[in-house]
Amino acid sequence: MNGVEPHTPASGGAAHGVRSDHVAGIVIVLIALAVGWQNRAYPLGSLSEPGPGYVPLLLACALAVFGLLIALRAGNSPLFNTIDWSESRRGIVMLLACGVAVFALERIGYRLTMIALLVFMLGVVERKRPLPTLLVACGFAFLSFFLFATLLKVQLPTLGGL
């Protein structure tokens, strides 16, 4: 379901170990420090004439404070090692496939890229039979191209008419 995540309660509050908010809080602080460090390249200006680095620095400081508070108040969050990442392997495969598709998009054109991506997703990841896989992949690629590029005049990359 969208946006609503079942929140795993802390196991009785008695279990010890690294909690998800400890990790999240520390990562947030590190992000804030990285932004602050990168922000050195931009002038801070003065209070009466703040420069381009002024607001990012304020925000980085605020983020660091929030990150620290999240880490300090991590007691109610679930233990980090109890978070279920079971679907992450499939997710990584999907992201990698999309990455390859993005790389190919402007090189081999929209339709061939979508056919290849869908054949991979349906045929390899979902293990569907070849015929339905090919029908869905080609049908989607050509219909969506017709709808967006031909009817709605959206510019999509093509390669030799495909």
Added chain:
Amino acid sequence: MESVLSNLMLGFSVALQPSILAYAFAGCVIGTLVGMLPGLGPLAGISLLLPATFGLNPIIAMVLLAGVYYGAMYGGSTTSILMRIPGEAASVMTCIDGYAMTQRGRAGPALAIAAIGSFVAGTLSVIALMLLAPTLASFALRFGPPEYTALLLMGFLVLSYMSGGSMLKTLAMAVVGLLLGMIGIDAMSGYTRFSYGIIELGDGIGIVPVAVGLFGLSEILLTAGQPTPPAIQRPTLRQLIPSKVEMKSSFGPIWRGSVIGFLIGIIPGSAHIISSFVSYGIERRVSKHPERFGNGAIEGVAGPESANNAAATGAFVPMLALGIPTGPITAVMLAAIMVHGISPGPLLITQEPQLFWGFVASMYVGNIVLLILNLPLVGLFVNLLRIPYSYLYPAILCFCILGVYSVSNSVVDVWIMLVMGAFGYVLRKTGFEPAPIALGLILAPMLELSVRQSLAMSGGSYAIFLQRPIAIGMFAIAAVLILLGLKPLLFKSKDWRDKVGLEEQV
């Protein structure tokens, strides 16, 4: 009042043009389908459709996207009631009693009451929008940079207080969004910030790749591989008619849900989601038989469904009157107007009366279209749910790539979407809400400009924020919210989220 009526007539003269009617209808159909599909919420649907609106005139673009928005509100209830699958988050509360009614063979009346409640709430809140937005816009003409700074900061605090999760986490995510909004050319000095030599980042990060990544792609990453949905009931037209008792029991919840939903909708935050939780909590509290809730109480369907539709309309008030989005959905819609060179804000209503009043009138039309779509055609729509999810999600994935790429024909945007998808997935696994990021991103330029202008106006003194009455009022509200947020920490008391059934904590 007379001017409101004459303006409304102008609006109807625009909204009843055949081309606009056709797009309103198309938006409602697409929205209903989007709302029904698990894995696609209104935000992902609107984000994906946004590029297709660039070639349309701004009125049609707004009408189409608004149709998708409240169509999704309607559509989300169908899968909640029939299958216990909330097509989008605002329908979570409808699942509880709606599905219990389905199990008792009362799916038809549950669907009918959801549609009627949504229609009544939608219509009432359009009337409220029509009366409130122009008044608010004329008041907002008094705002200068300090007032806008105060308004935006107050908005973020309200958002964090009203969100279902932790205030601290919401604020942290809003700051992450604001920092993402710092990428690109600084409007005041011309410096290019945080672009690392990538030319496309000079214009900053767009809302579409971020929104599609955080909401659409991350949802697919979370739900891909789930088992095929269970069998679906398809009630006939005759089975939809509610009994007299059910109608009578729904009357109060629909009215209360409409008022609560509209008021919450104006406030920043995931209003349509929160309003349904609050409405459910209130209905359970005012009921003489609270034990019926969870076992198929029609009030548990009527209240939340009315509230989430009213909130969807209420969210347009600050968007149209102040040019400030209260959530990621209105942020994307605001982007749709800005693409056409129209500046949203207090002057929009006077400078673009056809756009504003045409949009308002189209919402009346849209509500009627949705009532027609959602009652007799419900059997037709549920056929969509027969498509196995294993076929559906790869297609949605391809739509994500297509939609993001077509915004500016840039693969950099698609890379941003992929990164944001992975980021959104991790955030949701660790209990962080991604919505404030999208809101921070869209509000970042406005906040930065108003802070820097305020300081320049005052010669570098922060006291300027405490010298202007409107700004003081807003900061006072912000201070109260911080104190309310700290209360459960200091006194170990329950906060409002626990009371209405939402989760936790500061």
